[in-house]
Amino acid sequence: MISPTIEDYLKAIFKLQKGKEKVTTSSIAERLQLSNATVTSMIKKLAKQKLVKHVSYHGVVLTEGGEKIAVKVIRRHRLVELFLKEILELEWDKVHDEAEQLEHYISDEIMDSIDRVLGYPKADPHGDPIPTRSGDIEKVEDNYTLAEAEVGKKLVINSVSDGDPNKLRFMFKLGLLPGVSISIKNKTPFEGDLDIKVGSSHYHIPLAVAKKIYVTQIERRLKEEEKKHLTV
Amino acid sequence: MISPTIEDYLKAIFKLQKGKEKVTTSSIAERLQLSNATVTSMIKKLAKQKLVKHVSYHGVVLTEGGEKIAVKVIRRHRLVELFLKEILELEWDKVHDEAEQLEHYISDEIMDSIDRVLGYPKADPHGDPIPTRSGDIEKVEDNYTLAEAEVGKKLVINSVSDGDPNKLRFMFKLGLLPGVSISIKNKTPFEGDLDIKVGSSHYHIPLAVAKKIYVTQIERRLKEEEKKHLTV
DNA sequence: TTAAAAGTTTAGACTCATCTAAATTATATG
DNA sequence: CATATAATTTAGATGAGTCTAAACTTTTAA
Ligand SMILES: [Mn+2]
Ligand SMILES: [Mn+2]
Ligand SMILES: [Mn+2]
Ligand SMILES: [Mn+2]
Numbered sequence: 304m305i306s307p308t309i310e311d312y313l314k315a316i317f318k319l320q321k322g323k324e325k326v327t328t329s330s331i332a333e334r335l336q337l338s339n340a341t342v343t344s345m346i347k348k349l350a351k352q353k354l355v356k357h358v359s360y361h362g363v364v365l366t367e368g369g370e371k372i373a374v375k376v377i378r379r380h381r382l383v384e385l386f387l388k389e390i391l392e393l394e395w396d397k398v399h400d401e402a403e404q405l406e407h408y409i410s411d412e413i414m415d416s417i418d419r420v421l422g423y424p425k426a427d428p429h430g431d432p433i434p435t436r437s438g439d440i441e442k443v444e445d446n447y448t449l450a451e452a453e454v455g456k457k458l459v460i461n462s463v464s465d466g467d468p469n470k471l472r473f474m475f476k477l478g479l480l481p482g483v484s485i486s487i488k489n490k491t492p493f494e495g496d497l498d499i500k501v502g503s504s505h506y507h508i509p510l511a512v513a514k515k516i517y518v519t520q521i522e523r524r525l526k527e528e529e530k531k532h533l534t535v
Numbered sequence: 536m537i538s539p540t541i542e543d544y545l546k547a548i549f550k551l552q553k554g555k556e557k558v559t560t561s562s563i564a565e566r567l568q569l570s571n572a573t574v575t576s577m578i579k580k581l582a583k584q585k586l587v588k589h590v591s592y593h594g595v596v597l598t599e600g601g602e603k604i605a606v607k608v609i610r611r612h613r614l615v616e617l618f619l620k621e622i623l624e625l626e627w628d629k630v631h632d633e634a635e636q637l638e639h640y641i642s643d644e645i646m647d648s649i650d651r652v653l654g655y656p657k658a659d660p661h662g663d664p665i666p667t668r669s670g671d672i673e674k675v676e677d678n679y680t681l682a683e684a685e686v687g688k689k690l691v692i693n694s695v696s697d698g699d700p701n702k703l704r705f706m707f708k709l710g711l712l713p714g715v716s717i718s719i720k721n722k723t724p725f726e727g728d729l730d731i732k733v734g735s736s737h738y739h740i741p742l743a744v745a746k747k748i749y750v751t752q753i754e755r756r757l758k759e760e761e762k763k764h765l766t767v
Numbered sequence: 768t769t770a771a772a773a774g775t776t777t778a779g780a781c782t783c784a785t786c787t788a789a790a791t792t793a794t795a796t797g
Numbered sequence: 798c799a800t801a802t803a804a805t806t807t808a809g810a811t812g813a814g815t816c817t818a819a820a821c822t823t824t825t826a827a
Pocket of ligand 4: 613616631659660661663697
């Protein structure tokens with residue numbers, strides 16, 4: 304009933320929904336590297352199965368059921384990534400592509416085992432939150448790309464995009480990993496490179512890399528933490 | 536090119552070839568639970584790809600290329616089974632069905648990792664030999680089912696069929712595991728039950744279970760060992 | 768040695784996921 | 798506000814893998 308193909312569609316729609324723009328057939332087609340026509344016909348099928356709502360010519364939204372499946376696939380993906388890195392010692396730039404396949408063939412029982420063996424982790428190797436067994440997924444506040452962040456402020460890396468192995472290896476060499484504190488020393492104007500500081504090292508990095516790194520200003524983050532503690 | 540479906544066909548043919556009978560389309564159909572017509576058309580495709588040799592109405596044989604792929608799939612299957620049992624602590628009656636899926640989606644890199652983490656094991660949880668990375672597979676000499684074995688002789692369990700979870704759980708409860716020594720005390724005539732001794736315990740087991748347990752006579756096995764040592 | 772039974776292949780159809788090209792609808796611009 | 802452009806859907810086709818029913822070959826056994 305829910306094929307690997309359908310799981311990938313639901314996951315794609317879920318991720319596109321996180322953005323502010325409405326989810327169009329062409330945005331899904333772009334993301335999954337399929338023709339628009341292919342996506343339209345699959346969307347009709349998903350709508351019939353009540354996994355999405357579709358208004359012709361005006362975009363797609365996941366139903367509750369569709370979202371539940373999407374989150375479950377994301378949980379499998381991220382747990383598998385971490386498992387491959389921690390237990391099987393694969394390099395962090397290789398785990399994404401492997402997980403993209405395995406996420407469709409891991410039973411609930413294996414998932415629970417992996418979760419247990421890893422000690423119920425909260426984030427994957429790229430800093431992305433792992434949804435809980437019951438489908439709750441942590442939202443990250445004040446999450447900007449390094450490309451958008453202000454010069455001079457203290458920043459902490461929340462996560463990095465896991466799609467491009469070459470950029471991941473580049474980041475790894477410079478120690479640009481989730482949890483690490485950095486700051487921007489200078490931005491070349493008109494969409495140019497950035498000078499950054501990581502620990503005591505200074506680096507010059509291309510904008511394309513900065514766009515793949517998600518950060519929060521440390522002061523803001525501390526404020527958020529305080530707020531949380533007060534309400535608890 | 537080599538789809539999961541094709542991998543399953545090649546694996547099925549490989550296992551059927553171990554028997555003395557020639558491999559027919561209907562034997563493959565029976566094993567994979569498909570119609571004869573489906574198998575015939577797939578066999579034609581495999582023949583075109585030089586993975587099997589097929590003489591119409593007279594059966595199928597793997598080519599060298601086809602066999603190489605089959606052995607590789609079996610290696611993945613058995614390593615995954617052992618991994619699921621040892622590292623993820625799944626029960627031994629559950630690992631086969633999981634491995635049946637995962638065997639098609641495990642990269643060479645993950646395979647090598649699993650092999651390393653497990654310490655380059657020789658046999659899967661059911662006692663079946665794990666082919667080496669280069670495709671060598673250990674042949675077991677004097678391998679009979681417990682149903683065929685002689686009353687009174689000292690026997691050792693080589694392996695058990697991994698397909699039926701219920702029978703596996705039954706065996707587990709009685710300690711009928713690979714490596715364990717047993718003997719048959721009595722066979723009810725006309726295909727009836729068996730009385731066996733395992734350690735100091737006596738059990739009465741159905742023929743259907745005895746047919747799923749592969750054993751060797753211990754004396755013979757020792758002789759084989761001697762022969763090996765002399766030739767080394 | 769030949770006819771019935773058993774086994775195998777062929778013919779034709781179906782579903783899933785995909786494509787390209789054509790038609791339709793929405794949107795942007797003069 | 799009318800039309801040109803862009804986005805989306807429909808139409809029709811394809812390949813993989815499967816099915817049932819019919820045709821054909823081989824084997825069995827009268
Ligand atoms: Mn996927
Ligand atoms: Mn990731
Ligand atoms: Mn399989
Ligand atoms: Mn096994």
